[in-house]
Amino acid sequence: MSTAILDPSARPVAAGGLNRTVLGIELSRVLRNRRTMIFTIIFPIVMFLFISAQITGENDRMGPAVANVGAYIMVSMAIYGAIMATTSAGASVSIERACGWSRQLRLTPLKPLPYVMTKVVAALVFGVVATAMTYAAGALTHKAVMSTQGWWQSGLAVVLGSLVFAALGLFMGYLLPSENAMQFLGPILAVLSIFGGIFSAPIDPDSGYGQVAALTPIYGFSQIAHWPLSQTAAGAHDAFQVSWVVNLVVWGLIFVAGAIWRFRRDTARV
DSSP: OOSGGGOGGGSOOOGGGOOHHHHHHHHHHHHHOHHHHHHHHHHHHHHHHHHHHTOOGGGGBOTTBSSBHHHHHHHHHHHHHHHHHHHHHHHTHHHHHHHTHHHHHTTSSOOHHHHHHHHHHHHHHHHHHHHHHHHHHHHHHTOOOOOHHHHHHHHHHHHHHTHHHHHHHHHHHHHSOTTTHHHHHHHHHHHHHHHTTTTSSOOOTTSHHHHHHTTSHHHHHHHHHHGGGGOBTTSOOOOOOHHHHHHHHHHHHHHHHHHHHHHHHHHTTO
């Protein structure tokens, strides 16, 4: 009998290294998690509606910008929902470790980077759902006002930027026991959201607080996602800072490298 079929390296892998079966399992599991879906979708919407209801009249203006304060709050809540969604999707690896699934993957041709990318794609779907629901609430209630360009640019920035936190979830999912992953990450994300300006007015970058906040993971992401809201009726924007992109990319690389490192360490025990 040929031993080729017993060799994991001889088994076919989907184009690009992504295994369609594994990806399908990931998507099904993420979308079936009702508790997580409710928390990452309902909470941001409720917070948006509650806070925006307190702001009326002249207080709802953002200077010369087309967007109003309601739009700023909506984007902030969408960011929070998206990072919670993508982080929890990535952190689900802690449950896989507990049931032995990650060890089983060592017997397949699936490599660390494609495995991480499969998790990221599943997190992307979750992030899109969370962002779309918050944006839908802003549009249907007419509490969020901004240009057409601002709607799609900020929404795209929220979805793509949140992928950094899928890698964070993976990284921490390999470091923490299954029962403590999100319990540990939840408070950390809340604190990082405060420094990122999610639960406050725009941060003054020249203040001491702003200089510290600029070093945290959510700051660059938040600034990029909110930047489209600065568009005026004449089409002008506030200056875009390259440092925001550098902040997001550097933290993303750190989280991805950490996730791959921990994946290799975890599966090496097989």
